[in-house]
């Protein structure tokens with residue numbers, strides 16, 4: 001079985017854009033992300049991205065935009081992210097269990113990669129990242145600059161690098 005760090009994308013890997021991030025030009029890495037991914041990878045963690053992309057359901061962008069952004073993300077992060085699951089749904093149109101805070105995409109990843117939940121983590125910047133993670137039994141890390149999160153977490157980090165350093169010390 002593998003140990004894994006699940007990662008949210010917007011606000012964790014790239015700077016969150018209020019108008020959705022779906023163009024390569026908008027995709028700007030948060031400082032220290034490449035180093036953080038390398039640290040986790042070197043410590044034996046599988047890296048799985050789980051991201052809500054409701055802009056697809058809303059007709060703002062398409063699957064091909066997400067594919068292009070993710071190809072670019074892989075390129076600029078050194079191909080360290082092992083797998084990506086994204087939800088194209090939004091509750092206005094479809095009540096999908098795959099959209100966070102639903103846990104379906106986590107469960108798919110756990111089955112696909114034979115992940116050991118007891119040794120695995122979720123790093124996210126929203127309550128909806130932490131709710132499904134806690135339900136499944138993952139250790140949760142909340143990225144929150146001011147340190148006043150709305151959702152309980154096992155650790156509050158200021159960014160992914162801070163989270164990665166804490167994870168490898170556990």
Ligand SMILES: [Mg+2]
Nearest residue numbers: 008010011125
């Ligand atoms: Mg986010």
